[in-house]
Amino acid sequence: MRTVTGVCGWLGVWLVAAALGGAGLAAAPAKGQESVVSPQADEDDAAMPFDPAGQASVRPDDFNAMVRILNLSGEQRAAAESLFKSYNEARQRASAKMSAFQRSLGEAYPRTWQDERYTKEWQAVSADYMAHGQKLRDAFVEDIKTLLTPEQEGRWPRLERAERRRTTLLTAMAVGARTDLVTLTARVLGSETTPPAVADLLDQYELEVDRAHEDMVKAGKEMQEKGEALERKMKAGEEMNMLEMISSGQEILAAQARSARGLREVNLKYLRKLGEELKPEQREEMEFAYYSDRGFAPEFDVMARGAVPAASLFERASALPDLTADQRGRLASVRAEFRRESLVVLRRRFEHAVQQEERQSKGGVLTMFGGMFGGEGKRLADEAEKVNARAVENLRGLLTDEQLERMPPPLKKVRLERPRFDEP
Numbered sequence: 300m301r302t303v304t305g306v307c308g309w310l311g312v313w314l315v316a317a318a319l320g321g322a323g324l325a326a327a328p329a330k331g332q333e334s335v336v337s338p339q340a341d342e343d344d345a346a347m348p349f350d351p352a353g354q355a356s357v358r359p360d361d362f363n364a365m366v367r368i369l370n371l372s373g374e375q376r377a378a379a380e381s382l383f384k385s386y387n388e389a390r391q392r393a394s395a396k397m398s399a400f401q402r403s404l405g406e407a408y409p410r411t412w413q414d415e416r417y418t419k420e421w422q423a424v425s426a427d428y429m430a431h432g433q434k435l436r437d438a439f440v441e442d443i444k445t446l447l448t449p450e451q452e453g454r455w456p457r458l459e460r461a462e463r464r465r466t467t468l469l470t471a472m473a474v475g476a477r478t479d480l481v482t483l484t485a486r487v488l489g490s491e492t493t494p495p496a497v498a499d500l501l502d503q504y505e506l507e508v509d510r511a512h513e514d515m516v517k518a519g520k521e522m523q524e525k526g527e528a529l530e531r532k533m534k535a536g537e538e539m540n541m542l543e544m545i546s547s548g549q550e551i552l553a554a555q556a557r558s559a560r561g562l563r564e565v566n567l568k569y570l571r572k573l574g575e576e577l578k579p580e581q582r583e584e585m586e587f588a589y590y591s592d593r594g595f596a597p598e599f600d601v602m603a604r605g606a607v608p609a610a611s612l613f614e615r616a617s618a619l620p621d622l623t624a625d626q627r628g629r630l631a632s633v634r635a636e637f638r639r640e641s642l643v644v645l646r647r648r649f650e651h652a653v654q655q656e657e658r659q660s661k662g663g664v665l666t667m668f669g670g671m672f673g674g675e676g677k678r679l680a681d682e683a684e685k686v687n688a689r690a691v692e693n694l695r696g697l698l699t700d701e702q703l704e705r706m707p708p709p710l711k712k713v714r715l716e717r718p719r720f721d722e723p
Contacts, residue, residue, distance in 0.1 A: 356390055357383070357436055361465075365443070368458045369451045378446055386439040390432065397428050415534075460505050467512040470519065473559035474652040478589050480504055480569055486588075487581045496576045504569045511562040518558030525554075556656060580635075587638050590645035609637055609690035612710060616694060619702055629697045637690035644686055648679045 408417035
């Protein structure tokens with residue numbers, strides 16, 4: 300029996316992060332909404348392979364959502380941007396120190412997680428880093444509150460619900476549970492005013508997601524306790540082979556997946572209700588986006604296809620400045636046909652993913668790995684690939700040669716020339 304040690308620290312940290320998620324400020328802004336701060340990642344974030352305080356940070360998208368939800372005035376925005384800049388600089392300084400420590404730690408203990416000294420140092424410093432990040436965030440939030448009017452203070456609970464919704468979505472391990480219908484509805488409506496009936500439904504949706512969040516937090520704490528128990532078992536030197544360790548972790552994650560299904564049910568319920576209040580084309584766009592979520596079903600064959608999604612090509616084509624009126628009409632028709640055909644496959648794939656999750660939660664790790672290859676998942680992937688390829692060819696047929704040259708492959712022809720190795 301091979302003893303597995305040294306991974307306990309990694310497993311404990313990862314399970315805690317997966318179970319409890321983070322505490323970002325709010326959800327990302329919807330498409331078409333004004334962006335106050337550029338949402339590009341910070342350089343120090345890119346240098347950090349694992350940032351334990353990352354989810355607790357206020358990122359640019361969070362800040363933009365705060366400005367939108369609280370409806371800050373121009374003067375308030377300027378003051379808030381100054382506060383955010385100071386906060387972000389402090390966070391970057393802390394992150395740079397953590398990054399430097401992580402590199403030094405790896406040099407001091409090259410076996411990393413297999414060395415208990417590495418684990419202890421990492422956990423101790425990570426705890427201080429996370430506490431410091433939370434302190435920075437709390438101070439930033441309190442500074443923002445000093446800028447608000449009484450009416451804006453009354454909107455703060457909505458911002459907190461958006462925050463909880465985002466942290467819930469980050470850790471919802473079930474297909475269809477990670478989509479935020481508030482953001483999706485805003486994207487679908489675009490510049491249109493939100494109909495009163497839709498606004499009422501979204502208010503109800505926010506409250507129900509909040510209740511689902513409480514259930515997931517409870518399940519997350521239970522998952523954390525099980526993870527810590529597993530960590531203690533490994534630290535005590537009890538023998539566990541790799542399959543036992545993976546199976547134990549799978550059992551813990553399956554428990555969280557079960558808790559996330561309640562959130563999926565909320566999403567499905569309001570996807571139907573909102574669809575009844577939207578225009579047919581808006582309902583179709585919303586369902587297309589929702590059912591495109593593959594969740595965590597292990598259908599790696601779909602991911603490995605590498606085909607360029609037709610949906611992204613339609614976006615690029617519609618932005619071509621020299622499209623004629625006739626081309627725009629045909630483009631809309633071809634795009635609608637693609638969406639209708641795709642929805643049929645997407646719904647079936649969604650149902651299959653749900654079934655896979657059920658089998659995975661009952662069958663453990665062997666079922667998880669057994670579901671990666673062949674079967675219904677492959678048939679659905681083949682069908683989706685055919686729908687995608689047909690849409691690409693239809694799009695190719697309505698663009699001119701010159702327009703095709705401005706499109707990405709596979710619409711743009713790639714001229715492949717073999718190298719001549721005998722030439723100088």
